[in-house]
Amino acid sequence: MTESILVNIDDKEVAVPKGTLVVDAAKRVDNDIPVFCYHPKLDPVGMCRMCLVEVGTPLRDKETGEMMFEENGQPTINWMPNLQTACTMVVSDGMCIRTTTSQVTRARKDVVEFLLTSHPLDCPVCDKGGECPLQNLTMSHGSSESRFLLEEKMNIEKHVPLGDLIFLDRERCIQCARCTRFQDELVGDSVIGFDERGRSLQIITHSDPGFDSYFSGNTTDICPVGALTTTDFRFGARPWELAHTPSVCPHCPVGCNLHINTRRSGQDGNWSIKRVMPRQNEQVNEIWICDKGRFGHHFVNNSDRLTAPMVRRHGELVETSWDVALGLVSEKLQSSNGSIAGIAGERLSNEDLFAFRNLIQVNEGSVSQWPGLLGGGDLVQKVGVGVDTDLAKLGSDTAILVIASDLSEEAPLWWFKVRQAATKLGASLDKSRAALIVANARETKLDKIAKYCVRYNYGDEVRTILALSHAVSDGNTGIMGSIAANDNDDVIAAAKAISAAKNLIIIYGGEGQSYAASNALAQACSNLLIAKGNVGKKDNGLIPVWTHCNTQGAWDMGVKPAGVSATEFVADADVILLAGADPVGDGEPLPENSFVVVSELFKTKTAISADVVLPAQAFVEREGSYTTGDRRVQRFYPALPCSENVLPDWEIFQRIANEMGVGDVSAGPAAVMRQISLQVPQYRDISYENLAAVEEQWPDIGGEDSYYGGTGFQNTGGLGVQTLSLIESGFSVSPGDVDPIGLATGELLGVPVTVLYDRGSTFVKSEIMNSRISDPYIEINVGDALTHNVTDGDMVSLILNGKERELIARVSNDVPQGAVLIPRSMDGPMLRGVVPVNINTIDHGSKE
């Protein structure tokens, strides 16, 4: 615990931790010192000068060091001659601060006036109008008339696109540098900066595409004026006309808390999403979200959505009623004698998955997870990271090992938080840095901030962990080392860091692995954690980089990967039930003569070849819960009304069960959660009520004073609940056997990797992001490109499992020799592991 000291703010005594800034100390007693450049998540710079206050310290005797007192017994205060910036001044014992004197009031008025000398007064047409710190502070501190000559004001560009996502209004910018500091300190993508100097300072970007960062949208939240706005919200609506709904991001296993703003159109009366913003949850996403979460919601109102149940008649899918469709399904299920296979997507909510599994198991069928590429969910239930771990806060007593994951692409906010732990840039007072160890077959963005990088060949993931474990226990990698890693020294150095650390967190992903291999990897990681005693407590344990937002929930609800392709899994089933899964689209066909039922949002390839199609609600249209990779169960709420003809998945499955007489339809998702809590041990304490509970969070974001933390939103929808790992609940866990999976061989090996901006169905339909989403491509090494006569940007044909596809080839130094990186969900083939491939150049000679 940090020591606490007493300070006096406007004659009020406040106890605050040592090291607190005056502005934060005041905030704790609801004294909102106005700020522009200060942001509680960024390093203080003291440049806007809005926060000037009077500061004095107790006078001490020069010789004895004793405090001196006035006649009335009060300590004698030595007031500093100049006003001081509250955002940079650290409190000291007995410090006195005045924030209401005429000097302070005058200084605030002066700064606001200065800012307005170059700031347009276009509040009525500004997107920030109504939630603008400058506007608010002008009201409370500004003077009513302008003493500055209008003709001497600046007249500069107002609509400067910084790329496709963010617009800059140069006149409105007040040079507080919050945006550039956010990018430099917290993200490490220094792609925006200042041009010129003095009064000509202005924000520029030279990256290609402009403002090339996965976190760009956050700058619009922390911009204290309307200088930075998002392309989709600009002129879209006024903040006070919006309805607000808490939600959770459906794009990755981090589970960022969202705040969804909707508005009913004055013209057609339809509701639509106007913008998506972060909702504060310090443990999860703090006050940030990545651009995929912010802009990737537009799929919801895509015209490809299914709107009514359909059944196949005379070879054609035709619309029908729910009664007819569900009647048909239950009939088929009943007559199938248990020859049922169910496949459910990792995007479904816990309630959906629970109802789905129940329905199928009651009918003696078997279920599997889609696509179910990564193993280890059962181990995560046992030795997953301890409750209350905050990745960003990990310090020098902790080692973080990331293996087989390109974290910045797969789970951006985890990347963000791990980067924080490893750099402690930004406002963190505690500058103690965690030791980050990155193990991968290729260079990823994490390498830049890693203390140690371990390189292996694809296929050697498990052996690398075994070698590390070896080195941790006896200081050398032995024979494993030479197999696993290209460089023994790196393994030894990394092992030393692991041995030295009190805490250990292992984050494992599925890059370049089959399901079986990833299972073995998860087991090897768990064994290391167990052997070192790094399980069952905060800041220790295992974190899986799942490919979807609710993969962990699927494991928990008993919907586990089959370890084989969908084609193999359903091969003998008479009835196949698919929910949120599109195996056909991913090249895994279903048997011709089985009866196929699909519940879906879109007309996927699987849906259009099905016998019954059931339209499902999107996450913004309904309630439900997701479980994050670090086992936090979080609720989301309906933000948009939905046609009565479209149902949530859980209700669809329960209605079928009802139809068959094997269950009742629950009153709502809360009731489903009640059943879950009775049946799934880890969820025994979970209820919709406690998922909705909130407690005070620090820093205090988005209250009255949008200037302090930005316009990110306070959390009123619930912080969620992290489930205890089994070991935390008192179960004993022992290491399991690990079977190092053999290496695939071949001249060129196709390696599945994950990219953030993929062509997945929920993302590619968000048009605003289209320019950032690449055409389907593969990536190969410079040397291999030379041998195969491929240059960067060529179209090549990729031959895999005897099938041929045309894709763009990117040539790069970061790809290991012999590997062909094949991004998942990029309209390329879906790989279930590393497989030999062939590439050929396509002759375009005839083209010109």
Add this chain to the structure above:
Amino acid sequence: MTEYLLLRHRNRGEENIADLDTYLSLGGFEAYERVVTTMTPQEVIDIVKASGLRGRGGAGFPTGVKWSFLSDRFPRYVVANSDESEPGTFKDREIMEQNPFQFLEGLMICAYAAQAEVAYNYCRGEFWELTQVLESKVRQLNDRGLLGRRIFDTDYSLQINHHLGAGAYICGEESALLESIEGKLGQPRLKPPFPADRGLYQLPTVVNNTETLTNVPLIISRGPEWYKSIGTEKSCGPKIMCLSGHAKHPGNYETPLGITFRELIFDLAGGIRDDKALKAIMPSGASAPFLPASDEVLDTPLTYEDIPKIGSQLGSASIILLDETVDISWAALKTMKFFEHESCGKCTPCREGTYWMYHLLGRINSDKAEQADVDLLGEVAQQVVGKCLCPLGDFATSAVFSGIELFQQDFNLHIATAVNGKDDSNTK
């Protein structure tokens, strides 16, 4: 009257001390050798402390004390501040041209005292030619083993690099200078932490002005007592006074601290050009208040302690003389143009205030102003002063405050014209 110690010291005859052999033959680098081979860093710091040497870059901070503040982390750096961009300052350049080795020797002694193995000399970009020459001098020192590894067969190693600025006055401010070496915008950092704790690359760093460093070899070779005997008790040693503007013979005058304005201007520099009357003095370039040319002012000694008593600063002694023909509101406009151009833009009052004051002064000088504009000018200056991140903002207000206070008639003249011209503009 005086012995030259900084500019043409050693150069009794016609010797060219910018030549290494000549410099060596006249006892150059003996102090450095003595320091490196026989003294501990602490002993060097103590001698410099005892000498009373104060920084010549403007603030006049005791140099030895600054060196003793270095926090206990390594590596450390030493940086010579040769950014010299204050209007009216041109002494560091002349030192580096005439007496480069004494300056480098001072820098090297400072580096030893700070236990730094790398030193940078930050020269303003316009000193491009001079820097080429200095770089070749540094190469010579490397060749002679005075720089490099294991100097004088001790464990001490030192490397001197040059870093060129590129046209930004604010880079003379030490923390902005360090940012500039780091390849960033030259914007000042918050203080504290001071460079001695978190300087270049966040490591302990000493930043000293070129002239300050050039004093150091003298102090080592002749002793602190000798040094203290020059000048006044609180302002010891020789100082180069840069005299510009309407002096009959402008130029650098090296004198002991404590000579009076009158002695400098009339005895040494021949008085005022064309024997006009002196109207005002800007004793510290653009940054400090005007002084009226009264007897009291002229008889004030040029010291760190005396000039503040009459309302201005010694700064780096960049003394600009303004004769009776000068309109002080015009001088203020020129000054403000400089600050408006050089404001780094980091903090609001300076960024906006210098721009606004520049425009008001422009309006006044083009006879379009009213009394209210002059009043507003004073108010804007009041909004700036004491509220900025670094001293530049305060500097910018000096000419406004003192100009309006001491030379109100000059401003009034423009307003009179403006009022007279009013009908004129109405008919247009």
Add this chain to the structure above:
Amino acid sequence: MSSNTANQTLRTRYSAEVKDILKRYPDDQKRSAVMPLLFLSQKEGLQATVSVMSEIAQILDISITQVASIVGFYTLYYSHSGGKNRIQICTDLPCALRGADDFADKVCEKLGVKLGETTEDGEFTVESVMCLAACDKAPMFQVQNGDGITYHERQTISDVQAVIEQLGNAEIDKSPEGAE
């Protein structure tokens, strides 16, 4: 996206200089070299073009925007094109007290341009600049071009004439060599 199509001029034509510059700074502080590299790039022309900036960004492993910020902040770097020679006359207060404003007007007249403009042949840009630490030798100016920066002090208008001619001729003198 950023394929390796960037300029290679510094790395091929000035590889020794680049190496020498990088040696002045610690290995993990390469960014420090951005200013010297920008000066080096001026040998090929004063303007810091996008391709120049992107090469420097690549050498130093920083973003182009970071290089562009430096170009924007410091006045001796140029993001826009101008004359081959920049004649920069100090008109700050000390020089102005000794006739610098008048002198600047005359130089402009001589070259047939206004302050800030470039001659039609693209040879000269005339600018007024802030104090250059030569106040006792006013009027004075500096010339910045591909060869660096040179001071010209205690100038008369005929001195300027000579400088202009010499700079103009320098080009002409060079051309036979270049023609080979």
